[in-house]
Amino acid sequence: MRRLRRNPQTRELLRETWLRLEDLVAPVFIKPPGGEPEEVGSMPGVFRYPLERAVEECQRWASLGIRAVALFPVIPPEFKDHEGTYALNPESLTLNAIRAIRQALPELVIVMDVALDPYTSHGHDGIPREDGWVDNDRTVEVLSRLAVLQAEAGADWVAPSDMMDGRVQAIRESLDDAGFINTSILAYAAKFNSAYYGPFRDAIGSKKAAGSTYLDKGQYQLDPANPRQAVMDALIDAEEGADMLMVKPGGPYLDILHRLRLSTDLPLAAYQVSGEFSQIHAAARMGWLDYRSTRDESLLALKRAGADLILSYFAPEIAAEIAAGNGNG
Numbered sequence: 650m651r652r653l654r655r656n657p658q659t660r661e662l663l664r665e666t667w668l669r670l671e672d673l674v675a676p677v678f679i680k681p682p683g684g685e686p687e688e689v690g691s692m693p694g695v696f697r698y699p700l701e702r703a704v705e706e707c708q709r710w711a712s713l714g715i716r717a718v719a720l721f722p723v724i725p726p727e728f729k730d731h732e733g734t735y736a737l738n739p740e741s742l743t744l745n746a747i748r749a750i751r752q753a754l755p756e757l758v759i760v761m762d763v764a765l766d767p768y769t770s771h772g773h774d775g776i777p778r779e780d781g782w783v784d785n786d787r788t789v790e791v792l793s794r795l796a797v798l799q800a801e802a803g804a805d806w807v808a809p810s811d812m813m814d815g816r817v818q819a820i821r822e823s824l825d826d827a828g829f830i831n832t833s834i835l836a837y838a839a840k841f842n843s844a845y846y847g848p849f850r851d852a853i854g855s856k857k858a859a860g861s862t863y864l865d866k867g868q869y870q871l872d873p874a875n876p877r878q879a880v881m882d883a884l885i886d887a888e889e890g891a892d893m894l895m896v897k898p899g900g901p902y903l904d905i906l907h908r909l910r911l912s913t914d915l916p917l918a919a920y921q922v923s924g925e926f927s928q929i930h931a932a933a934r935m936g937w938l939d940y941r942s943t944r945d946e947s948l949l950a951l952k953r954a955g956a957d958l959i960l961s962y963f964a965p966e967i968a969a970e971i972a973a974g975n976g977n978g
């Protein structure tokens with residue numbers, strides 16, 4: 650076998666998987682206009698950008714070759730309540746951000762998360778009843794309206810990340826009824842109840858909203874122990890009309906990506922989540938891992954397992970490296 654690995658030229662000729670700039674989707678955290686960008690403490694180099702700066706940042710990323718951004722609003726606590734009412738405010742930060750980016754960058758693909766956690770005072774993705782059970786159908790109704798508002802504002806792909814049952818079908822029907830036949834649904838199809846979301850919840854402030862213990866979303870997000878259930882759940886999203894399926898987190902769930910790759914021909918996305926990003930940074934800072942090679946390997950693993958697209962906080966930096974001509978891609 651070592652003849653196949655003899656020198657770099659041979660290895661490149663025989664390489665089976667590549668990471669390409671075209672595969673990457675860059676998440677962006679957006680706070681209300683005014684003020685300075687704030688670095689997220691647990692995510693080195695990742696900022697919460699005031700709206701106008703977020704637009705500039707998207708312009709910069711697009712000029713580096715980034716094709717898609719995924720927007721995450723940082724909603725000030727005074728706008729949050731039990732039901733996440735602010736989500737449907739026609740002048741919300743979220744909708745204004747979509748409009749501003751759409752206007753500045755007509756070609757950039759805007760991926761917009763559909764869930765209530767940025768807007769709820771407790772940090773859940775849906776509306777809890779008195780007894781604590783997150784009400785599935787009531788939540789789905791709100792999410793369907795939210796998705797239509799986001800499409801109207803200019804989102805290309807709506808990405809339900811809530812894990813309620815039946816939401817993909819409800820959102821598809823609402824979009825079609827409102828005439829948004831070309832708005833795609835990227836379903837967070839296999840989203841696990843993961844501890845790797847910690848730094849993200851820091852970034853959007855849903856962690857503080859939830860109090861001092863890590864908010865458990867086990868009522869609706871998948872059990873990390875359940876690969877068969879994950880595939881079932883994802884294939885239901887496909888039947889309901891999802892255009893693309895996502896696995897999240899990515900790196901710890903490569904088996905799920907691979908199983909889905911074998912069970913569907915729909916495009917697959919992997920979300921390399923905040924905790925995956927932060928742990929590479931942390932270990933590199935300690936001098937325990939080589940930053941760049943670990944980063945690249947972590948992304949390549951997602952491609953190898955079957956991802957077509959990767960949402961990653963590393964995306965802008967990798968785009969900059971490729972643009973400067975020293976990337977590996």
Ligand code: PBG
Pocket residue numbers: 762764765766774810811845846847848849850866921922923924
């Ligand atoms: C919430 C949502 C989460 C992420 C994206 N959308 C967190 C959660 O479910 O609590 C996590 C992303 C990341 O960790 O990078 N709907």
